[in-house]
Amino acid sequence: MLSTSMNEIPVIREDLEASFRQGVTRPLEWRRHQLLQLARMAQDHAEEWLQAIAADLGRPIAETHAIEIGPVVERAIISVAKLETWTAPKVLTDVVPDWQKSWKPTIYRAAKGVALIIGPWNYPMILTLQPLSAAIAAGCCVVVKPSEHAPRFASLLAKLLPQYLDPLAFRVVLGGPDVGTRMMEYRWDHVFFTGGEKIGRIVAEAAGKLLTPVTLELGGKSPVIIDSNYDIKLAAKRILWGKIANCGQLCVSPDHVFIPREKQDEFITALKECYNQFFPNGALGSGLIGHIVNGTHFNRLKSLLSRTQGTIVLGGQTDDKLGMEPTIVADVTVNDSLMEEELFGPILPILPVKSIQEAISRIRSGPHPLMMYVFTDDQEIKKNVLANTISGQITFNDTLSELSVAELPFGGVGASGFGYGNLRHGFETFTYLRSSIDMPRDAEQSLELRYPPFTEEKIVFLGKATYMDIPDN
Structure with a gap:
């Protein structure tokens, strides 16, 4: 994968700034065309995207169709249909007092300017092009930096994007951490970063120095709680499916499971049955599950697994092609190696607990997760879980499916990130609220009370809000 020259970065930034100031992105018809072009880019080259992502991640094509290419096409088309509604000014004459109605109080959704989108490697297409779609709808110019850890995808994006989208407004920058670091030295009007907490902190710190607004889509250890009265076989099937997606390399992958101790063995038996259904000839080499993205992450997972004090009851095998079996580890404690960090791999620790309340307490004692199941x-x-935990999202009785509901906001809280990136919520991320009034000339008589000198009559009038009645509890 080629790398963008460091000298090009400020030039690209200045070129896009000029395009934004000249109003290139302002017309709604232009935005609609760019969104449809984004959909066409995804659709026309579906086979190339499939091959590139398979080469980077070894992921089955069914997953890539369902989670990456399809949603990019669908959400761009939805955005076109909704764009006029999203961008319509909101006139507040129905909510302000009568004496302010003639001022025409209005809220506009205005584009922030030139945005930087830094994409991840694990779902490189949807998590890069979904925020791009939102930024296009908002009327921003955008620089996209795909992850260097998905090099085939990044190279394909750099090749295709200028063929479909207006190069006056949209550019791709390639490179590793050095390029990313250099880009964060410049002022952007919004930075949208998807990745891990470690790099997220670096991005936030660099953005803070320039007072750049930032969205961080991070992750964390997304816990699962199982009620002893729930259908254990069904829970096992849905949890294992969520765990094997992208070989566990997903920010909302089920990270670990809290289950009443007396139900642990039944749950393990159910997981084994589901594993045999999903992979009748075993997972490694089956083509039904992806591989770990690179040697660094592969060795990290092997190290965590080698140090666990839990019992491996399923899987645990690896191969020389970065393959790792879905691995179930029983009797894990909160101090185990598998609980040190977000796993981001196909390992599922089971933590037996005495009660649901104990599980809630364990979750509350750690960083706020991006997702809870x-x-x-x-x-x-x-109600108890909702009232006594904090997480970006919470899904009852399934895993991952919340991601398919594009109308829901998706984002973290605290260490799992902040801000949103899909459909209207993404559009709102790349815009800001611009308030306005238009004071009529004939309002002057009613404004006289604000001008000095301040008579007793004026003071009484201007103090009305200070002394208004306060309701009893």
């Missing part, structure tokens, strides 16, 4: 039909348990 709770398997229960008990409405009181659902």
Whole structure:
């Protein structure tokens, strides 16, 4: 993969700044065309995207169709249909007091300017092009930096994007950490970063020096809670499916499971049955699961697994092609190596607990997760978990499916990130609220009370809000 010259970066930034100031991105018809071109780029070259992502991650093509290419096409088309509604000024004459109605109080959604999108390697297409779609809808110019850890995807994007999107407004920059570091030395009007917490902190610190607004889509250890009264076989099937997606390399992958101790063996038996259904000839070499992205992450996972004090009850094997079996580890404690960091791989620790309340307490004692999964039909348990935990999202009785509901906001809280990137929520990320009034000339008589000198009559009038009645509790 070629790398963009360091000298090009400020030139690209200045060129896009000029395009934005000249209003290239302002017309809605232009934005609609760019969004449809984005959809065409994804659709016209579907086979090339499939091959590139398979080469980078070894992922089955069914996953890439369902989670990457399809959503890019669908959400760009939805954005075109919704664009006029999203961008319409909101006139507040129905909510302001009568004496302010003639001022025409209005809220506009205005584009922030030139945005930088830094994409990840694990789902390189959707997590790079989804925020790009939102930025296009918002009317921003954009520099896209795909991850160097998905080099075939990055090279293909650099080749195809200028063939479909207006190069006056959209550019791709290639390179590794050195290029990313240099880019963060310049002022952007918004930075959208998807990746791990470690690099997210670096991005936030660099953005903070220039007071650049930033969205961080990070991750963390997304826990699972299983109620002992829930269908254990169904829970096992849905959890294992969520765990094997992209070989566990997903920011909302089920990271570990809290289950009542007396149900652990039943859960393990169910997981083994599901494993045999999913992989009748074994997972390694089956083509039904991806591989670990590179040697660094592969060795990290092997190290974590080698130090666990839990019992490996399923899987644990690897191969020389960065393949790793889905691996279930029983009787894990909160101080185990597998609980040190987000796993981001096909390892699933099981932590037996005495009660749901113990699981809630364990979750509350750690950083706020990006996602929580709770398997229960008990409405009181659902209320308890909602009231006593904090997470970016929470899904009841399934895994990953919340990602397919594009109308829902998706983002973290605290260490798992902040901000949103899909459909209207993404559009709002790349715009800001610009308030306005238009004071009529004939309002002058009612404004006289604000001008000095301040008579007793004026003071009484201007103090009305200070002394208004406060309701009792």
